[in-house]
Amino acid sequence: DQQVKQNSPSLSVQEGRISILNCDYTNSMFDYFLWYKKYPAEGPTFLISISSIKDKNEDGRFTVFLNKSAKHLSLHIVPSQPGDSAVYFCAASPFTGTASKLTFGTGTRLQVTL
Amino acid sequence: EAQVTQNPRYLITVTGKKLTVTCSQNMNHEYMSWYRQDPGLGLRQIYYSMNVEVTDKGDVPEGYKVSRKEKRNFPLILESPSPNQTSLYFCASRKTNRDTQYFGPGTRLTVL
Numbered sequence: 192d193q194q195v196k197q198n199s200p201s202l203s204v205q206e207g208r209i210s211i212l213n214c215d216y217t218n219s220m221f222d223y224f225l226w227y228k229k230y231p232a233e234g235p236t237f238l239i240s241i242s243s244i245k246d247k248n249e250d251g252r253f254t255v256f257l258n259k260s261a262k263h264l265s266l267h268i269v270p271s272q273p274g275d276s277a278v279y280f281c282a283a284s285p286f287t288g289t290a291s292k293l294t295f296g297t298g299t300r301l302q303v304t305l
Numbered sequence: 306e307a308q309v310t311q312n313p314r315y316l317i318t319v320t321g322k323k324l325t326v327t328c329s330q331n332m333n334h335e336y337m338s339w340y341r342q343d344p345g346l347g348l349r350q351i352y353y354s355m356n357v358e359v360t361d362k363g364d365v366p367e368g369y370k371v372s373r374k375e376k377r378n379f380p381l382i383l384e385s386p387s388p389n390q391t392s393l394y395f396c397a398s399r400k401t402n403r404d405t406q407y408f409g410p411g412t413r414l415t416v417l
Contacts, residue, residue, distance in 0.1 A: 223403065227408075296347050
């Protein structure tokens with residue numbers, strides 16, 4: 192049962208344009224969401240997060256939007272750069288007060304072309 | 306430099322031969338986890354630990370063991386590896402369950 196879904200395995204965007212990566216979740220207990228970026232032969236690195244009390248969080252060229260009613264979040268990258276080419280994972284965590292599991296999506300491979 | 310290290314980075318072994326993948330972090334983090342990454346399945350959590358001597362199962366714990374005797378180390382043990390455990394493994398750590406999670410560089414395991 193895939194609780195976090197990234198339905199687009201790959202995305203190609205021209206340099207300078209906007210990249211939009213989507214993520215859907217099914218578990219209503221999830222209240223904290225993160226995006227990770229992964230280059231080949233490296234571990235994932237944290238990009239940006241959002242708590243369920245917000246609907247938008249921005250950090251430089253990266254913005255994450257959360258639509259709780261639709262159980263959907265998206266990552267916008269503007270403007271896209273060749274160095275953004277990587278696999279992007281969406282992840283979600285329920286608030287349990289002490290410890291929590293992190294559930295990842297299957298990833299979207301972004302290619303930014305010149 | 307703050308980091309999570311894993312050893313070995315690459316390992317080819319045969320079915321049934323016990324192996325251990327080590328993980329160490331130098332950030333004094335309480336939380337540590339092991340994940341495996343497989344094509345089309347993303348990252349799936351195997352085990353996690355909230356502190357020394359406190360561990361719990363993730364989504365795919367079958368065939369794996371872990372231990373947390375010291376805060377900095379969180380080894381992953383495969384008592385009797387099988388070919389379906391061929392995968393890319395990542396160790397990760399974070400200070401609290403809301404902090405940024407830092408990942409190690411990965412261990413690519415092949416079980417023949």
